[in-house]
Amino acid sequence: MQPTFSSSRILLPVRPWFIIFSLFAALLLNFLPTAHWPGVPDWVALVLCFWSIREPRRVGMGWAFALGLAMDVADGAVLGQHCFAYVLLAYATAAQARRILWFPLAQQALQILPMLLGCQLIQLLMRMLTGAEFPGWGYLTGPLIATLLWIPVTFLLLLPQYQPVERDENRPL
Amino acid sequence: MAGTDHAPPPFFKRGPAPLALLTFYIAISLALFVVDLRLRSIDLLRQSIALVTDPMQRAAQTPGSLVDHAGGYLRGLHNLLDENARLKQAQLQLAPNLLRLEHLEGENERLRKLLAVTEREKANGAVARIMYTARDPFSRRIIIDKGQQSGIVAGQPAIDEAGVVGQVTRVFPFSAEVTLITDKDQVVPIQVVRSGQRSVVFGLGSGQLELRYIPANADIKEGDLLVTSGLDGVYLPGFPVARVVSIERENSYAFARIRCVPVAAVENFGEVLVLSPRQPQPPAPPESPGRTGNTGAPSKAAAK
Numbered sequence: 001m002q003p004t005f006s007s008s009r010i011l012l013p014v015r016p017w018f019i020i021f022s023l024f025a026a027l028l029l030n031f032l033p034t035a036h037w038p039g040v041p042d043w044v045a046l047v048l049c050f051w052s053i054r055e056p057r058r059v060g061m062g063w064a065f066a067l068g069l070a071m072d073v074a075d076g077a078v079l080g081q082h083c084f085a086y087v088l089l090a091y092a093t094a095a096q097a098r099r100i101l102w103f104p105l106a107q108q109a110l111q112i113l114p115m116l117l118g119c120q121l122i123q124l125l126m127r128m129l130t131g132a133e134f135p136g137w138g139y140l141t142g143p144l145i146a147t148l149l150w151i152p153v154t155f156l157l158l159l160p161q162y163q164p165v166e167r168d169e170n171r172p173l
Numbered sequence: 174m175a176g177t178d179h180a181p182p183p184f185f186k187r188g189p190a191p192l193a194l195l196t197f198y199i200a201i202s203l204a205l206f207v208v209d210l211r212l213r214s215i216d217l218l219r220q221s222i223a224l225v226t227d228p229m230q231r232a233a234q235t236p237g238s239l240v241d242h243a244g245g246y247l248r249g250l251h252n253l254l255d256e257n258a259r260l261k262q263a264q265l266q267l268a269p270n271l272l273r274l275e276h277l278e279g280e281n282e283r284l285r286k287l288l289a290v291t292e293r294e295k296a297n298g299a300v301a302r303i304m305y306t307a308r309d310p311f312s313r314r315i316i317i318d319k320g321q322q323s324g325i326v327a328g329q330p331a332i333d334e335a336g337v338v339g340q341v342t343r344v345f346p347f348s349a350e351v352t353l354i355t356d357k358d359q360v361v362p363i364q365v366v367r368s369g370q371r372s373v374v375f376g377l378g379s380g381q382l383e384l385r386y387i388p389a390n391a392d393i394k395e396g397d398l399l400v401t402s403g404l405d406g407v408y409l410p411g412f413p414v415a416r417v418v419s420i421e422r423e424n425s426y427a428f429a430r431i432r433c434v435p436v437a438a439v440e441n442f443g444e445v446l447v448l449s450p451r452q453p454q455p456p457a458p459p460e461s462p463g464r465t466g467n468t469g470a471p472s473k474a475a476a477k
Contacts, residue, residue, distance in 0.1 A: 028229060033237045064198075076309045076312070078206055084206065131357075173389050
């Protein structure tokens with residue numbers, strides 16, 4: 001748990017099972033048939049990005065690699081395509097984690113955008129270089145929507161860590 | 174990078190340095206990518222991972238199919254009755270043809286025996302339901318609900334009631350992946366019905382097909398039907414594949430640009446028939462076998 005500049009609220013420590021649960025939930029969301037619609041974000045990338053910023057010691061490149069492998073198989077993509085992109089994403093976010101958390105949420109979202117976009121662009125480049133067809137510009141709109149979702153996702157994933165607001169007159173904190 | 178430049182004191186255990194981990198994982202990913210793309214030899218790894226992801230995918234598909242089922246339930250009895258009546262009528266209309274088809278096939282077989290030509294292969298297979306289209310936006314594939322458990326093997330062609338849909342490319346324990354004929358550079362050997370000219374048709378990736386390497390002065394018109402030629406040992410001859418929609422003849426190219434659209438409802442959900450694999454054909458004789466499509470006869474004669 002790390003302090004943020006914008007919020008002085010003290011968070012409870014994160015529960016490891018909740019991290020695992022949220023990552024699997026993201027995987028399930030990715031498997032939904034909605035994934036073909038343009039603008040549907042890559043939920044795994046978004047949640048991975050979140051935890052790798054909040055808890056870089058717990059969620060790192062190992063998780064990114066495993067999730068990438070699952071995504072590759074489920075997608076019918078070339079093995080290693082998502083792994084490569086997610087591992088790079090986890091590395092970039094973990095490296096920037098301490099800096100990003102000092103910004104308010106809206107500005108955090110702006111810094112997430114290039115990373116998610118890069119994650120998508122890397123996959124696009126890998127496949128185009130090996131002779132796949134161009135899937136259309138809708139493929140790149142996912143990260144834009146994911147950026148807009150950064151604030152609600154942060155709220156949702158931090159919900160179990162918020163503690164009830166209790167005002168104690170004797171111990172003002 | 175901001176987080177990596179200060180090394181931790183040795184008494185805090187933090188595992189390998191991030192850069193080392195990154196190099197390790199990236200090396201593995203790239204190795205997997207190259208091996209999967211070029212050698213296609215790690216299907217066992219893919220199948221074992223699919224054992225974990227497949228139940229999750231099926232679970233994720235349930236809300237959608239539940240909505241479909243509910244919709245079908247609410248649409249009610251009337252539609253079903255209508256459809257039933259229509260199907261009965263259609264069956265009745267087709268009955269004379271079908272009855273005569275059996276008669277004709279029998280006759281054909283007898284005549285072929287008389288001519289000492291090998292018998293035509295019969296088309297049979299297994300009906301499979303399309304579960305969903307593969308999520309990979311770079312290719313056009315569908316997943317069907319039959320796999321190794323039902324004896325599906327890679328290479329089997331899939332057809333629907335109108336024509337060829339695609340070919341099984343990967344097989345998982347309980348599902349299989351069919352690459353559609355519209356996938357980029359998916360090839361189907363065809364024959365033009367009207368002129369009898371043989372060629373191959375390539376998928377374009379845009380939902381269309383292209384007939385390549387046809388000379389600009391070849392006898393081909395818009396509306397021509399292309400059927401499988403059966404020369405490849407994969408597709409049985411005579412299944413409709415595509416119809417020619419546009420022909421551009423330019424003086425600067427030796428070949429005409431011929432666009433076709435698939436005859437089958439290739440990109441729609443429904444059911445497909447996975448045809449059982451063809452019997453391996455005997456090797457081609459050293460001389461050119463002439464224009465008959467039956468490669469069996471000459472080699473048999475040579476054996477005698």
